[in-house]
Amino acid sequence: MTQEKTALITGITGQDGAYLAELLLAKGYRVHGIKRRSSSFNTERIEHLYQEPQTEDQRFFLHYGDMTDATNLIRIVQETQPDEIYNLAAQSHVQVSFETAEYTANADGLGTLRLLEAIRLLGLAEKTRFYQASTSELYGKARDVPQDETTPFYPRSPYAAAKLYAYWITVNYREAYGIHASNGILFNHESPIRGETFVTRKITRAVAAIAHGHQKKLFLGNLEAQRDWGHARDYVEGMWRMLQQPIAGDYVLATGETHSVREFVERAFAVIGTPLAWQGTGVEERGVDAKTGDVLVEIDPRYFRPTEVDILKGDATKAREQLGWKATMSFADLVTEMVEEDLVEMARLQTPSATKRPEKSQREALHAE
Ligand code: NDP
Numbered sequence: 455m456t457q458e459k460t461a462l463i464t465g466i467t468g469q470d471g472a473y474l475a476e477l478l479l480a481k482g483y484r485v486h487g488i489k490r491r492s493s494s495f496n497t498e499r500i501e502h503l504y505q506e507p508q509t510e511d512q513r514f515f516l517h518y519g520d521m522t523d524a525t526n527l528i529r530i531v532q533e534t535q536p537d538e539i540y541n542l543a544a545q546s547h548v549q550v551s552f553e554t555a556e557y558t559a560n561a562d563g564l565g566t567l568r569l570l571e572a573i574r575l576l577g578l579a580e581k582t583r584f585y586q587a588s589t590s591e592l593y594g595k596a597r598d599v600p601q602d603e604t605t606p607f608y609p610r611s612p613y614a615a616a617k618l619y620a621y622w623i624t625v626n627y628r629e630a631y632g633i634h635a636s637n638g639i640l641f642n643h644e645s646p647i648r649g650e651t652f653v654t655r656k657i658t659r660a661v662a663a664i665a666h667g668h669q670k671k672l673f674l675g676n677l678e679a680q681r682d683w684g685h686a687r688d689y690v691e692g693m694w695r696m697l698q699q700p701i702a703g704d705y706v707l708a709t710g711e712t713h714s715v716r717e718f719v720e721r722a723f724a725v726i727g728t729p730l731a732w733q734g735t736g737v738e739e740r741g742v743d744a745k746t747g748d749v750l751v752e753i754d755p756r757y758f759r760p761t762e763v764d765i766l767k768g769d770a771t772k773a774r775e776q777l778g779w780k781a782t783m784s785f786a787d788l789v790t791e792m793v794e795e796d797l798v799e800m801a802r803l804q805t806p807s808a809t810k811r812p813e814k815s816q817r818e819a820l821h822a823e
């Protein structure tokens with residue numbers, strides 16, 4: 455166990471925030487998280503970490519806040535005096551960023567600046583280490599494959615452009631003010647608690663719903679996109695390792711393998727024993743059950759993006775050599791874990807004591823991005 459440190463996590467209610475909070479609490483940290491006020495529950499992923507305010511030796515705290523609210527962020531940083539800040543909060547959906555470009559720039563780009571300014575203005579430049587959740591989306595249309603820390607960026611969405619600003623302002627505050635500020639350039643990482651509108655979880659939930667007879671078909675966009683998919687639990691370990699280095703830096707975290715959306719779909723259906731066959735081409739293409747001929751997958755052009763990122767494949771040599779980090783979960787195991795967890799969840803929702811939940815999950819499936 456490390457000595458007791460205080461960490462502040464923005465985006466604690468998200469996939470990575472939940473895994474990171476678990477990791478830091480297990481290491482003996484006091485963990486403060488920023489959550490947004492929401493009209494419905496948004497703390498499902500961290501409910502198991504919640505402690506009653508009366509608990510002795512309280513080590514987990516939540517604060518209301520928003521990346522677009524500078525005075526709120528300054529106050530929280532002042533009150534918590536963190537040794538480490540992990541900036542994970544973001545409007546993180548690439549397709550949604552085309553519709554909410556200005557908000558995405560504000561939350562993801564300027565939000566990062568607000569936190570760095572809070573560190574500087576409060577005189578914490580020497581005390582507080584900073585992690586920025588940078589992304590493989592920065593590479594966008596980069597010609598070089600695999601991508602590493604030296605590959606030029608070419609963002610392909612308002613999300614990636616906002617994250618580009620966040621990347622460089624983090625580098626700038628490191629160089630200008632000596633803040634221990636690092637960028638983790640993380641390739642896609644997934645898990646059973648991945649947001650339901652990202653393609654992996656959308657697929658695994660649909661496969662589980664189809665297996666339970668709650669859904670007939672899955673509608674997807676571009677099946678040819680290739681991604682380097684790892685497991686989120688591995689990646690939050692890498693974030694922590696970056697902030698334990700004597701000198702700050704920028705690191706790629708990736709598995710080094712790439713797979714298409716099509717492969718992900720095929721493997722997910724294989725977990726429930728359904729072999730897929732493909733018929734037709736373009737938007738008319740269909741994925742059918744090779745045994746029964748039932749149509750299980752169709753293309754919906756609404757899910758095509760104005761500009762797409764065709765292939766991401768990372769080279770994490772620097773992280774392996776300097777942080778001793780590597781991805782531990784294979785693609786096949788990742789898909790299997792996600793489908794199996796969604797099958798369990800789907801079965802749980804079917805129990806009489808949880809009658810309301812299937813309605814909710816079906817509603818969400820209908821609105822999945
Ligand atoms: P999620 O979408 O699961 O979580 C995003 C978090 O940010 C949620 O807690 C969300 O709150 C919060 N948030 C969104 N907007 C604001 C705002 N304006 N103010 C305060 N909080 C806000 O993302 P992940 O956990 O998957 O990713 C974590 C970070 O890493 C993100 O910055 C993402 O862009 C980046 N990233 C993710 C990768 C991945 O593959 N997962 C890869 C590379 C980078 P709420 O719950 O209320 O919505």
Ligand code: GDR
Nearest residue numbers: 546548589590641642651652653654674675676679757823
């Ligand atoms: P990505 O993740 O854009 O890589 O961003 P997402 O899962 O949304 O898309 C991956 C690829 O799948 C294609 N696709 C679909 N995507 C969605 N969401 N829904 C569909 O129906 C669908 N059909 C095909 C997409 O076109 C794309 O090519 C994620 C986020 O976590 C970012 O925050 C993070 O920075 C990057 O990963 C690394």
